[in-house]
Amino acid sequence: MKHRFLITAMALLIALAAGSLLVAVPIAAQATTQGAAAAWTPPKTPWGDPDLQGIYTSDDYIGLGMNRAAQYGNRLYFTEEEIAAREKTIATTAQRDAVEFATPGGNVGTGPPGHWGERARRSPRQTSLIVEPENGQTPALTEEGRQRQAMYTRQGAGTARPEDSWEGYTSYIRCITRGIAGSVIPVIYGNGTEIVQGPGYVAILQEMVHEARIVRLDKSPHVGSNIKTYMGDSRGYWDGNTLVIETKNILGNKTGIGGNGGGTPFSEDAKFTERLTRTDKDTIQYTMRVEDPRTYTAPFTFTFPIRREPGYQNFEYACHEGNHGMMNQLSGARADERAAAEAARQNR
Amino acid sequence: MRHRYLSFAAAVAALALTFSVSMKVLSAQNAPNTAPARIDGKPNFNGLWQALTGANWDIQDHSSEPGPYYQLGATFAIPAGQGIVEGNEIPYRPEALEQRKKNRLNRWTADPEIKCYMPGIPRANYMPFPFTIVQGTTTIAFAYEFATSNRVVRMTNHQKAPVPSWMGWSNGRWEGDTLVVEVTGNNDQTWFDRSGNFHSDAMKVTERFTLRNPDVIDYEATIEDPKTFTRPWKISFPLYRRLEKNASQLEFKCVEYTEELIYGHLRKPTN
Numbered sequence: 001m002k003h004r005f006l007i008t009a010m011a012l013l014i015a016l017a018a019g020s021l022l023v024a025v026p027i028a029a030q031a032t033t034q035g036a037a038a039a040w041t042p043p044k045t046p047w048g049d050p051d052l053q054g055i056y057t058s059d060d061y062i063g064l065g066m067n068r069a070a071q072y073g074n075r076l077y078f079t080e081e082e083i084a085a086r087e088k089t090i091a092t093t094a095q096r097d098a099v100e101f102a103t104p105g106g107n108v109g110t111g112p113p114g115h116w117g118e119r120a121r122r123s124p125r126q127t128s129l130i131v132e133p134e135n136g137q138t139p140a141l142t143e144e145g146r147q148r149q150a151m152y153t154r155q156g157a158g159t160a161r162p163e164d165s166w167e168g169y170t171s172y173i174r175c176i177t178r179g180i181a182g183s184v185i186p187v188i189y190g191n192g193t194e195i196v197q198g199p200g201y202v203a204i205l206q207e208m209v210h211e212a213r214i215v216r217l218d219k220s221p222h223v224g225s226n227i228k229t230y231m232g233d234s235r236g237y238w239d240g241n242t243l244v245i246e247t248k249n250i251l252g253n254k255t256g257i258g259g260n261g262g263g264t265p266f267s268e269d270a271k272f273t274e275r276l277t278r279t280d281k282d283t284i285q286y287t288m289r290v291e292d293p294r295t296y297t298a299p300f301t302f303t304f305p306i307r308r309e310p311g312y313q314n315f316e317y318a319c320h321e322g323n324h325g326m327m328n329q330l331s332g333a334r335a336d337e338r339a340a341a342e343a344a345r346q347n348r
Numbered sequence: 349m350r351h352r353y354l355s356f357a358a359a360v361a362a363l364a365l366t367f368s369v370s371m372k373v374l375s376a377q378n379a380p381n382t383a384p385a386r387i388d389g390k391p392n393f394n395g396l397w398q399a400l401t402g403a404n405w406d407i408q409d410h411s412s413e414p415g416p417y418y419q420l421g422a423t424f425a426i427p428a429g430q431g432i433v434e435g436n437e438i439p440y441r442p443e444a445l446e447q448r449k450k451n452r453l454n455r456w457t458a459d460p461e462i463k464c465y466m467p468g469i470p471r472a473n474y475m476p477f478p479f480t481i482v483q484g485t486t487t488i489a490f491a492y493e494f495a496t497s498n499r500v501v502r503m504t505n506h507q508k509a510p511v512p513s514w515m516g517w518s519n520g521r522w523e524g525d526t527l528v529v530e531v532t533g534n535n536d537q538t539w540f541d542r543s544g545n546f547h548s549d550a551m552k553v554t555e556r557f558t559l560r561n562p563d564v565i566d567y568e569a570t571i572e573d574p575k576t577f578t579r580p581w582k583i584s585f586p587l588y589r590r591l592e593k594n595a596s597q598l599e600f601k602c603v604e605y606t607e608e609l610i611y612g613h614l615r616k617p618t619n
Binding site for chain 1: 480491615
């Protein structure tokens with residue numbers, strides 16, 4: 001539904017991502033998760049598994065960078081004062097969003113209003129999504145990772161001329177997928193995740209680009225190593241009240257940890273370990289550890305809470321079916337080229 | 349590509365029918381955790397399922413035909429198939445029948461499956477791809493391998509479909525041991541098959557899932573669409589549990605196989 005505005009959204013996202021690089025923050029995710037989990041016992045499903053079911057959103061962590069801003073050093077959490085200041089900003093934004101009409105003579109602009117995206121309802125407590133390593137920074141790329149990053153940049157998502165072909169755009173813009181990490185990291189809208197459980201299975205359904213991950217809990221082996229997929233092959237088990245999901249067999253050189261699965265693409269040897277712990281009635285602490293020694297010089301972990309919010313639900317995100325953005329970008333670029341060629345002819 | 353698999357699938361189906369008892373035992377060994385026969389007092393539909401019909405070619409009885417590209421010879425030709433429509437008759441209104449004929453003539457370009465669009469209900473259930481049912485108590489997820497299309501059936505908090513969509517809006521209920529799902533809010537973009545059978549956005553699908561035994565679901569759907577059909581009509585076919593050792597749902601994100609077709613004319617010319 002919100003797809004027609006993908007371009008604006010992308011621009012905002014890039015701005016947010018750029019901002020977040022300057023504003024990194026620290027975190028002690030594991031501690032958060034385990035401390036809170038110990039304090040609260042989740043209900044059980046009729047077949048005895050911890051019950052994680054519901055529709056959750058990561059909206060509160062919109063705009064918080066993966067990397068921690070230098071000013072916070074190794075500090076994992078905002079202070080109460082910092083949180084109060086952020087809450088004030090959220091309240092001001094909400095007031096602004098509620099204004100129905102522009103002030104006569106005011107500067108209106110032609111882009112959609114910001115509140116067409118989603119807003120955080122409360123301030124994050126963490127200072128960055130990354131909590132391992134302790135400094136809250138994504139580990140350095142390996143040489144192979146740097147080469148892959150350079151190739152990725154050349155292929156699109158930045159420099160050259162992505163509009164030469166659809167192949168110049170990211171998997172997200174092409175409505176293929178945001179990949180395993182990109183599908184969970186908070187962005188400006190479409191952060192909804194629905195969890196459905198059955199005996200032996202957990203389904204994780206993400207609104208954006210309509211992902212549906214099936215996690216088998218039956219201790220069966222992963223599929224053969226020659227079978228690679230964008231979202232990988234997931235197997236799960238319960239560690240106390242925590243759902244642990246291990247994922248391998250992803251297609252290499254496709255998606256990464258940047259906004260909507262952009263950024264340096266993972267290698268096909270990447271391994272992901274997710275931990276989902278319900279910490280109160282409405283909250284799951286979500287954690288992902290990434291091990292991709294071909295791409296990153298060290299493993300790293302990011303975490304954030306996802307929450308049930310009153311009235312929040314998922315809708316069908318028919319991304320490819322409605323991808324007018326791709327059609328328009330390509331046809332617009334061809335029209336520009338024809339116009340330029342015509343102008344050159346006339347000037348001859 | 350999927351198609352050559354059909355004969356293999358047919359063999360599996362034949363086996364399943366002939367040796368259903370021994371298959372059941374196998375299934376139990378392969379899936380230790382799908383254990384309970386009942387969940388919260390209801391039958392357990394959890395698992396990986398697949399239809400074994402030629403209905404994705406044509407939901408009605410059909411003879412074999414050549415495929416669209418002679419170069420592919422027998423591999424992509426259309427095999428004969430028995431339909432899934434009760435009585436084999438689809439009660440089109442006269443003007444709708446004309447449209448269906450046009451669709452059939454244009455089927456090699458107009459079928460939404462070609463563009464990797466979400467197939468809608470009921471088609472998703474009989475495409476030649478498996479799907480997983482994850483059955484909780486208040487929600488039941490259907491995750492289809494084709495195009496990662498999916499839907500969540502709401503067993504409580506039923507809602508009116510908020511907007512028209514490709515996969516529709518599914519509200520479910522139990523009638524005894526039968527799972528009944530009403531699908532409304534369907535858009536008018538999906539087809540029933542590759543032969544051009546279609547519907548309007550007024551379509552309501554009422555599905556009934558009943559376990560015949562632990563490895564077979566009897567599936568039935570009633571189609572109501574007064575804009576297109578003169579009366580409600582029914583389809584039915586079995587869904588078989590995939591019993592191969594370590595049978596897993598894979599991923600068929602087909603978008604990238606359609607981009608040259610959809611955007612190819614907009615690629616920057618190389619000269």
